[in-house]
Amino acid sequence: TQAPVNVTVTGAAGQIGYALLFRIASGQLLGADTPVRLRLLEIPQAVKAAEGTAMELNDCAFPLLSGIDIFDDAKQAFSGANVALLVGARPRAKGMERGDLLEANGGIFKPQGEAINAGAADDIRVLVVGNPANTNALIAQSHAPDVPAGRFTAMTRLDHNRALAQLSKKLDVPVSEITKLTIWGNHSATQYPDIFHAEVGGKNAAEAVNDQAWLADEFIPTVAKRGAAIIEARGASSAASAAGAAIDHVHTWVNGTAEGDWTSMAIPSDGSYGVPEGIISSFPVTCSGGEYRIVQGLEIDEFSRARIDASVQELTEERDAVRALGLI
Ligand code: NAX
Secondary structure (H helix, E strand, O other), X not given: OOOOEEEEEEOOOOHHHHHHHHHHHOOOOOOOOOOEEEEEEOOHHHHHHHHHHHHHHHHOOOOOEEEEEEEOOHHHHHOOOOEEEEOXXXXXXXXXXXXXXXXXXXXXHHHHHHHHHHHOOOOOEEEEOOOXXXXXXXXXXXXXXXXXXXXXXXXXXXXXXXXXXXXXXXXXXOHHHEEOOEEEEOOOOOOEEEOOOOEEOOEEHHXXXXXXXXXXXXXXXXXXXXXXXXXXXXXXXOOHHHHHHHHHHHHHHHHOOOOXXXXXXXXXXXXXXXXXXXXXXXXXXXXXXXXXXXOOOOOOOHHHHHHHHHHHHHHHHHHHHHHHOOOO
């Protein structure tokens, strides 16, 4: 049997953590043959709650769960980590300016990047879920100079899955028939869900929809503002769907995309599609052998170009802001 894979999860006592940990422990993150060891990181005030979750995890008697350790120290939590899910973050409080928000998160993601640099395993793969996810990933990445930059990613898979769900409803087809959908840019309201290259049962999705007004006035805003709609309805932000997307992101990264399909991941840009090198922006990617690769050669029309540029502009502004604050 295989040696257990160390999975570090931050924000373990939060609502996404509660939805995520049981799925990791059951084998859905890395596969049904891979034992996992959980390393949970929380702030001191939430360690007790994390211990409660660990009790429940033990009570599930998951055959693949080989142990749980709980920490309030980042260096210890990331020691030996093969996979790191950075979920804990500082939410925007009332009246908080963007600079304050970025600074507060810098105080979390800078030491976590340093801890990953100091002690994570050589094959470490990082997914940042905590918002502002793309820029938090950039902060962590810039403090881990010995880790290949591409190992730091941020989550737009929830946006991708939301777009799949909306398109599936519109065309009355199962999500399993939709391929090659793309989220471009930032995990924020400026994100651009692109269906122009997507296919439905082998046909072009935009042609199948054939409704530009729906695309511009319903589909794109519905996907981009789905998080707010969930809060409005549920009285709490997305948790199980966010956890599901985190599972999907890592599972796809490790196990690969299906032939003829791709997914969306926010990754350090290599300059593809005019996205400035180094910012962590969402792209269409294929995964194979544990590596991702940006899908090249897609034609980007004016409609898409303007939307990609707007989201990328927001990311460069966030990067400039954290740079001015000395966080990267
Ligand atoms: P909760 O507030 O329920 O949980 C966050 C947990 O993080 C808390 O238990 C807190 O104690 C812990 N935490 C705070 N600072 C920490 C630190 N320095 N080290 C370790 N743990 C720390 O939030 P939850 O609903 O679980 O959401 C977590 C994050 O995911 C938020 O930033 C949220 O905005 C973000 N989201 C990102 C999404 C995405 O698609 N990228 C979608 C869902 C979600 O909104």
